[in-house]
Amino acid sequence: MTRPPQPEPSAVVAATAMFVEVLVVGIGFLTGLGVLAAAIAGPDNSxxxxxxxxxxxxxxxxxAFAYALGILIDRAADTVLxxxxxxxxxxxxxTSSAYAQARLTLTGIPALAARADYARSRxxxxxGWMFNSxxxxxxxxxxxxxxxVEHRFLLLATATVLGTLAAVGFYLSWHTITATGYRKLAAQTAPAAAQTVPSQPPTPAAQTP
Structure with a gap:
């Protein structure tokens, strides 16, 4: 009896990593919703x-709701950015076709593809945490x-400054990772792309009469 093919370990790891990413983003957003709901409800109702x-x-x-929220926030953040x-x-x-060709070329280089997946994870x-912040x-x-609470205005100022710095920091990190990823992808796939171009036959030398 032939055993069914087992999934590739790399695919399993990638799926697990994506699940964790979505859950981490969703838990953060759900926490924010919880704090917001508690603030709206007030001390007695809470x-x-x-x-x-x-x-x-x-x-x-x-x-479960955090995971669903993570998917929603990830798509919303991707659309906004x-x-x-x-x-x-x-x-x-x-062009988009050049980018698609580079992505296709990268799939044939497992070590580089794994690094690209890690960069996309980050x-x-x-x-997602830019929105959460x-x-x-x-x-x-x-x-x-x-x-x-005591020292309300000091706490308000501190929370606002720290939250703003976190949001800006996450955006700048996303911007840097994205730009670096594109540059690396272009550099890593350029030699391979050049090799796929069929070489032209050498031009015969002109004969001397």
Whole structure:
């Protein structure tokens, strides 16, 4: 009896990594939504809802919802940043077909393909957490305003500055990783692309009469 083919280890690892990336982004966004909901509900309502939120059923639902949110935020972030991404890509690849050919060439070089996958993993985390940082900053500021805390204005200023720095830092990291990835892809696939071009036969030397 022939055993069914087992999945490639690299594909399994890539799928697991993508699942973790989406979950990490989704958990961050769900945390921001939770803080925002608590801020809107106020101290009294939040105190009454706290026992329900701590049940295993709520934790399981939150984990599943976080994964779904991660997919949504990843797609939304990619759409928002698409104009910048296309501009960065044109600096290394003049046409979409040239970029597609380079990606196809890279799949034949496993070591370089693995590095490219790692770079894409980092940029997905960065673009997702750029959105998460914005939400968490707004939610934290609103919670600090609604709840009775000491040194409110100092905490508000600190949360706003740190949140803004985090959002800007994630954006700059995404920008750097994206631009570097395109440059590396162009450099790594240029020799291979040149080898695929059929060489022209040498021009015969002119005979001397």
């Amino acid at each position: 105190r009454q809802l706290a026992p329900v939120a701590g049940t295993p059923l709520a934790a399981g639902a939150a984990l 698409a104009p910048v991404r296309r501009r960065l890509r044109t600096q290394s690849f003049p 940029l997905r985390i960065c673009r 914005i939400l968490l900053t707004v939610a934290t500021d609103l919670a600090l305003w609604r709840y009775p």
